[in-house]
Amino acid sequence: MTPNPALQPSFTGDHRNPARASNARWKAGAAPSVVSLRQADSDANPKVHLDGISLSYKTNDGKRLLALDNIDLKVQPGEFLCIVGPSGCGKSTLLHLIAGLNQPTSGSVLMDNKPVTAPGTDRILIFQELGLFPWLKVGENVEFGMKMKGLSKAERRERVDYYLRLVHLSQFKDSYTHQLSGGMRQRVALARALATEPDVLLMDEPFAALDAQTRDLLHDELERLWAETGRTIIFVTHNVREAIRLGDRVALISFRPGKIKREYRVDLPRPRQLEDVSVALCAREILDDLRGEIDKSLREQYGDKEVHA
C-alpha cells in the first residue's frame, strides 16, 4: 500500500509545524481571527502539555499495574486532537488526569505551562456516560458550572440561553434530562461544558452509544462549535474513522502499558464526512497499526493465547 499523502506519521515528541492544522480548519466560513491567532502560536507554548506521565495502581490481587507509561504529548491552542486506542488502554484515564480528577504516579500535566493539581473549569470533561444531573432541568444543568464559579444570576441566565441556542435546545430548557433523546442529552452535556467557557474541552467517547445518523449530525455540530468558539479539544474514541473525521492530529495509544505508539497528522480538507474515501483510506492505515494493540487487548480480556481475526 502506498503511503497516504494526507496522513503524515510522526513519532512521539515530534511536534513540528504546529500551526499547520489551522490552514485546513474550515474551507469557508471560519473566523479569521481564530486562524491568525493560532498561526502565531509556537511549539513552546502548548495549551496542554503531558510531561512524562505514568500511572500505576494496585489491582485486586495485589499486583501493580502500569496503566500509562511515560506519556509525552503537547496540544496546541485551538487544536483538535483525537486519541485512539483499544478499550482498556487508559484513554479515559488520561482524560481524567488532564481534568484533575486523578493524579499521575509520576510526571505532570501542565496547562499553559502551569501544573494541574485539581479539577478546574478551564478544562471540562464530557464523560462517556455524560453525568448530567437528573434532579436538575436542562437549563439548570447548563447553569451548574457557572453557579459553582460564582457568576451572577443575570450572566448565568444569559449564557444558558446562548449555549442552549448554540446546541439547538432552547425549547427544552425546562425539561428534565430523562425526557430527552440520547443525541439531545449529548448536546446538553456539550452546552454544560461550553457554558463554563473552558479553554480545553475533554471528550470521552461521547458519541459511542449513539445511532449513526445522530452521530453524523453531532460530528457536524461539534466541528461547527469548535470553529466558532476556537476551543482546544481532546477527543478520545476507539473509532478510527471518527478520529480522522474530526481531528487535526490523531495519537495512537498502545495497550498495557498505555504508551503513545504513534501520532498522525490529518491533512484532509474540512468539512469531512465519515463516508469519504480519503477518510476511509487514512483510517485503514491507522487500523493496520492498531490491529496489533487490539489483538493484545482481546487476548487480555478473553484470556486466549491467540486471536484469529
Add this chain to the structure above:
Amino acid sequence: MRKFARHAVFYAVLIGIWALLGALKIWPTYVFPTPKGVGEALYAGFQDHSFWIAIAVSMKRMLLGYSLSVVLGMVLGLGVASNKFLEETMGGLLVSLQSLPSICWLPLAVLWFGLTEKAILFVVVMGSLLSVTIAMEDGRKQMPKIHSMAGRNLGATGLKLFWYVLLPASLPFILNGLKQGWAFAWRSLISGEMIFVSLGLGQQLMMGRDLNDMNLVIAVMLLIIAIGYIVDGLVFRTAERSLQRRWGLEPAS
C-alpha cells in the same frame, strides 16, 4: 373516583360492623366502646382544645427530634460510608443497635436529663437516627459515582459539592430510610409520652386509661394513626412522586 367509592364502602362497612357489635351489647360499653362514644370523645377533645394542644406539643417534639436525627444521621452516614475503618466497625454496631426499641433508652434518658423535654427528644432521636444513618450510608454507596465526578469536574468542592451534588444525587436512595426514620420516631415519641407524664398525644391516651375512658383511648389512637397517615401521604409520597418525575423513574405499579 371509583377508588374513592371503594374506600368509602369499605370503611362504612367496617364502622357498621363495629356499631352493630356495640348495639348488640355483648360487652359493657366501658370495655367495648361504640363508634358514637368515640365520635363524641373526639368532638369533646377538639372542643376543649385538649387535642389541639396535644397534637401541637407532639408535632413540635417530632419536628425537633426528627430534624436533629436527620442532620446527625446524614453526617454520621456520610462519615461511615467514606471511611473503610468506620464502615467495618461502626457499620456493624449501627445495624445491631437498630434492633433495640428506642424506648429502652428512656430510663437512661430520664437519669441523664431528668423528666424534661430533653429526655423525650433523646428517645425520639435514638428512634430515628439509626434509620437515617444507615439509609445515608447506603445512599452514598449506591449513588452513581459519575455524579460526584461530574460535580467536581464542573468546579464543585467541599460543602458546595455536598449540598448541590452528593445530597440531591443520593436522595432517591435515602428517601425510604428517611420515611422509615420518621415512622420510628413517631412510635418512639408516643411510647415515651405514655411512660412519663407530659403534654402530648401519648399522655392523652394514658389519661384515658387512668380515667377508664376507652372512648378517649380509641379517639387518641385514631388521631395517632391519622397523623402518621397524613404525614406519610402528604410529605413523603409527594417527595417520592416529585423525585420520580424528575429522575424519570416509573412509579412501581
